[in-house]
Amino acid sequence: MDKPKVGVVMGSRSDWETMRHAAEKLEQLGIPHEVAVVSAHRTPDLLFEYADQAAGRGLRAIIAGAGGAAHLPGMLAAKTAVPVLGVPVQSAALNGLDSLLSIVQMPTGVPVATFAIGKAGAANAGLFAAALLAPEMPAVAAALARFRREQTDTVLAHPDPRQP
Numbered sequence: 256m257d258k259p260k261v262g263v264v265m266g267s268r269s270d271w272e273t274m275r276h277a278a279e280k281l282e283q284l285g286i287p288h289e290v291a292v293v294s295a296h297r298t299p300d301l302l303f304e305y306a307d308q309a310a311g312r313g314l315r316a317i318i319a320g321a322g323g324a325a326h327l328p329g330m331l332a333a334k335t336a337v338p339v340l341g342v343p344v345q346s347a348a349l350n351g352l353d354s355l356l357s358i359v360q361m362p363t364g365v366p367v368a369t370f371a372i373g374k375a376g377a378a379n380a381g382l383f384a385a386a387l388l389a390p391e392m393p394a395v396a397a398a399l400a401r402f403r404r405e406q407t408d409t410v411l412a413h414p415d416p417r418q419p
């Protein structure tokens with residue numbers, strides 16, 4: 256098994272229904288990745304350990320999803336220079352606006368690349384990680400180019416929205 260290049264982490268198992276869309280894109284594009292629940296609130300020591308070891312283990316990006324008071328992506332970014340891609344998970348109380356604002360409003364000096372709320376954001380975070388890796392992984396570059404071509408072809412093949 257290839258060493259993981261991307262870590263997909265989330266604050267709770269309940270986030271998997273959203274975050275699986277990131278993992279599926281990585282799988283589809285042939286990117287070795289790992290998946291784990293890591294929480295700034297519930298497992299703070301594990302969070303620090305994960306961040307401390309990320310670069311040394313060869314991770315080139317961390318996709319971090321969390322909902323509500325979504326501190327996970329920002330805390331990871333505080334502890335590692337590995338790029339953190341933050342995915343706001345849709346919350347029950349505030350529809351994910353709380354998650355989005357918690358992730359996007361980072362102080363200067365500690366960036367988190369923030370994606371859209373929910374599964375579209377998760378999928379795009381997976382695609383963005385692929386774009387980060389493409390220059391050093393020709394097979395990923397080719398898979399990404401193929402994905403985009405097929406996406407375009409699908410739209411062009413069905414230009415009339417009245418037709419099924």
Ligand SMILES: Nc1c(C(=O)O)ncn1[C@@H]1O[C@H](COP(=O)(O)O)[C@@H](O)[C@H]1O
Binds near residue numbers: 268269296320325328
């Ligand atoms: N935002 C965070 C963090 C964190 O930021 O570290 N850890 C868990 N959570 C979030 O709490 C929500 C509810 O979690 P439960 O469903 O387990 O109660 C989840 O969306 C999770 O991401």
